[in-house]
Amino acid sequence: xxxxxxxxxxxGLLAGGPRTGYEIAKEISTVLSHFWSESxxxxxxxxxxxxxxxxxxxxxxxxxxxRRRRRYHITGDGREALADWLGQxxxxxxxxxxxxxxxxxGRHARHGELAAVIRAYRERAIHAARRLSSLASxxxxxxxxxxxxxxxxxxxxxxxxxLESTIRWCDRALDTINGMExxx
Amino acid sequence: xxxxxxxxxxxGLLAGGPRTGYEIAKEISTVLSHFWSESxxxxxxxxxxxxxxxxxxxxxxxxxxxRRRRRYHITGDGREALADWLGQxxxxxxxxxxxxxxxxxGRHARHGELAAVIRAYRERAIHAARRLSSLASxxxxxxxxxxxxxxxxxxxxxxxxxLESTIRWCDRALDTINGMExxx
DNA sequence: TAGCCCATGTAATTGGTTACATGATTGA
DNA sequence: TCAATCATGTAACCAATTACATGGGCTA
Numbered sequence: 001x002x003x004x005x006x007x008x009x010x011x012g013l014l015a016g017g018p019r020t021g022y023e024i025a026k027e028i029s030t031v032l033s034h035f036w037s038e039s040x041x042x043x044x045x046x047x048x049x050x051x052x053x054x055x056x057x058x059x060x061x062x063x064x065x066x067r068r069r070r071r072y073h074i075t076g077d078g079r080e081a082l083a084d085w086l087g088q089x090x091x092x093x094x095x096x097x098x099x100x101x102x103x104x105x106g107r108h109a110r111h112g113e114l115a116a117v118i119r120a121y122r123e124r125a126i127h128a129a130r131r132l133s134s135l136a137s138x139x140x141x142x143x144x145x146x147x148x149x150x151x152x153x154x155x156x157x158x159x160x161x162x163l164e165s166t167i168r169w170c171d172r173a174l175d176t177i178n179g180m181e182x183x184x
Numbered sequence: 185x186x187x188x189x190x191x192x193x194x195x196g197l198l199a200g201g202p203r204t205g206y207e208i209a210k211e212i213s214t215v216l217s218h219f220w221s222e223s224x225x226x227x228x229x230x231x232x233x234x235x236x237x238x239x240x241x242x243x244x245x246x247x248x249x250x251r252r253r254r255r256y257h258i259t260g261d262g263r264e265a266l267a268d269w270l271g272q273x274x275x276x277x278x279x280x281x282x283x284x285x286x287x288x289x290g291r292h293a294r295h296g297e298l299a300a301v302i303r304a305y306r307e308r309a310i311h312a313a314r315r316l317s318s319l320a321s322x323x324x325x326x327x328x329x330x331x332x333x334x335x336x337x338x339x340x341x342x343x344x345x346x347l348e349s350t351i352r353w354c355d356r357a358l359d360t361i362n363g364m365e366x367x368x
Numbered sequence: 369t370a371g372c373c374c375a376t377g378t379a380a381t382t383g384g385t386t387a388c389a390t391g392a393t394t395g396a
Numbered sequence: 397t398c399a400a401t402c403a404t405g406t407a408a409c410c411a412a413t414t415a416c417a418t419g420g421g422c423t424a
Contacts, residue, residue, distance in 0.1 A: 066419030087297035113271035250391030
């Protein structure tokens with residue numbers, strides 16, 4: 001009973017207006033990129049599925065092959081299915097935190113390598129936090145009037161808060177590990 | 185080039201001493217449970233794979249069917265493979281944060297349901313944080329002498345910090361949403 | 369005219385879950 | 397004697413990724 005989340009990601013975008021597969025792929029990899037991703041080849045099968053299930057209608061735009069477009073429109077059933085899913089509690093995923101797994105097995109690592117892994121993780125978090133900050137200002141200036149601005153900013157805020165918490169943890173972890181290695 | 189993380193989770197446990205499949209499964213679902221999980225049916229194929237690759241040796245304990253045991257020992261190659269993996273940077277996973285996706289599509293939700301989803305998420309985070317706190321004290325009193333205690337406590341600390349950051353974010357998000365609904 | 373973007377799709381594979389199947393031993 | 401735990405495994409399925417395939421249009 002797992003929940004086709006790709007389908008709802010696409011359906012949610014369609015709820016904001018008709019789109020082609022290509023536009024959806026681009027939107028996911030730009031607008032949603034800091035909390036969602038889909039692989040390229042995934043969008044089209046999902047759109048076919050939505051159409052088959054009656055959650056979206058296809059509008060064929062004629063054109064030469066390699067240039068024809070299919071624009072998808074959400075249906076009433078589609079809006080209902082989306083609202084149903086939005087109202088359901090988030091499904092907790094089984095945890096799989098690779099950094100913590102490596103930390104847990106840390107005493108089997110080669111000397112200094114665990115600390116290096118944590119430092120690299122910390123660096124990435126810092127870069128990601130910086131990117132989110134500039135995204136926040138871009139969003140605020142470019143989309144200042146849209147109704148879902150607040151939701152967008154909240155999603156960015158979540159990312160920033162959890163990255164900051166991660167960075168602080170990395171500092172604590174590095175302190176601990178340095179202390180341990182001092183006694184070796 | 186995805187990275188068989190199940191195999192390294194098992195290998196990491198074997199590095200701490202020989203174990204049977206059953207013991208590994210139990211250990212993952214208790215000791216590692218707050219940051220790692222494997223499904224039941226997964227352990228045995230992984231162990232076969234490790235043995236085939238020469239990373240573990242099998243010690244057959246004879247016995248009646250339904251009671252025979254296979255105890256796996258890590259090999260020198262296994263320790264090397266584990267250390268190699270431990271020294272490699274954590275692979276960033278494509279982000280898929282269902283709560284933020286729902287938030288982003290929040291204006292298509294039914295009235296009040298988005299807030300309810302966030303409140304439920306917050307409640308779960310609070311319970312998880314409480315469980316982690318008691319785990320921390322249990323670990324500290326029961327395993328006070330082991331060399332990897334510090335690593336264990338750090339992994340718990342990571343969980344607590346990120347849960348606390350999540351809870352605070354939920355509060356902010358609920359404030360924002362309540363404010364918006366007041367004007368509707 | 370080359371390179372990039374627009375545009376849609378399929379096939380093979382992976383990593384993993386779920387459900388199923390079997391049977392022995394131990395303790396209440 | 398019955399339930400829980402010990403113990404190992406297979407089959408079917410699933411969501412999603414990766415790689416592949418095709419081709420048009422635009423711009424420097």
